[in-house]
Every structure is written in structure tokens, then in C-alpha cells.
Amino acid sequence: MCIRDRVSHIEHLGIAVKSLDEAIPYWENVLGLTCYKIEEVADQKVRTAFFMLGQTKIELLEATSEDSTIAKFVENKGIGIHHMALAVENIEEQLADASEKGLRLIDATPRKGADDMTIAFLHPKSTQGILTELCEKK
Numbered sequence: 001m002c003i004r005d006r007v008s009h010i011e012h013l014g015i016a017v018k019s020l021d022e023a024i025p026y027w028e029n030v031l032g033l034t035c036y037k038i039e040e041v042a043d044q045k046v047r048t049a050f051f052m053l054g055q056t057k058i059e060l061l062e063a064t065s066e067d068s069t070i071a072k073f074v075e076n077k078g079i080g081i082h083h084m085a086l087a088v089e090n091i092e093e094q095l096a097d098a099s100e101k102g103l104r105l106i107d108a109t110p111r112k113g114a115d116d117m118t119i120a121f122l123h124p125k126s127t128q129g130i131l132t133e134l135c136e137k138k
């Protein structure tokens, strides 16, 4: 992947929280952002809350089940930054290219994510330790 040509900006930072109710007041009252959407993503077993910060979003992720990857993340590492999402165009092409360049794909084909995005995750073992999500507005 060539960042300069293919990724326009950080679409969002995904942040693992224990509880949206506990986390949202920090983002709203301390940082002065407004939560514009709360959305449950059933197949990922999370409830998400979104804030705009410039052209980048903050995505808070709360587990809705103990076997959610977010529940496991919080248990092992605590709350905090979980993934970085890059805004791309032609996500299928970017995913094929990432695979060609030897990156490990968590999602072999793009799938539906929160906030009307088509997404695919790349494995952190092949992305310098950062769980990376490719994101395209569809």
C-alpha cells in the first residue's frame, strides 16, 4: 500500500472502553465533542459511539458479550486505543494489494462496519503492531 496515493486520512481511531456510559462524558464534557451516533454492530458484539474530531472520528467500542474481541482486549490490555482506521477508495483493490505485499488479512473480503462504512481489518503482526482497519464510505 502506498499511503500517499491511497489513504486520504485517519478515518477513525477505535477505542476500547468498559462502558459507553462511563466513557462518553469524558469526550463530551472534557474535550467538548458531541456524540452523534450510538450504534450496535451485532456480528462484532459491540456497541459503538461516534464523535467527529476534524475529519477524523473517534469510535468508542463497548463489548456486548463476554466473548467479544473488545471484552478480551479490555481484559488483557485495559481500556485504550484498539485500532487505527484508514480511509481508502476501492477497498477491494487495496485489500488485494495489501495481501500481495505480504500483509496478513483478518478479513479476506470487505464487510459492513458501523457508521455506513465498508471495512476490512489487517493483522497487527504484519502492520507494525497496529491493528489496522481499511474503511470506505459506501
Ligand code: ZN
Binding pocket: 012, 013, 014, 059, 083, 085, 133
Ligand atoms: Zn473501527
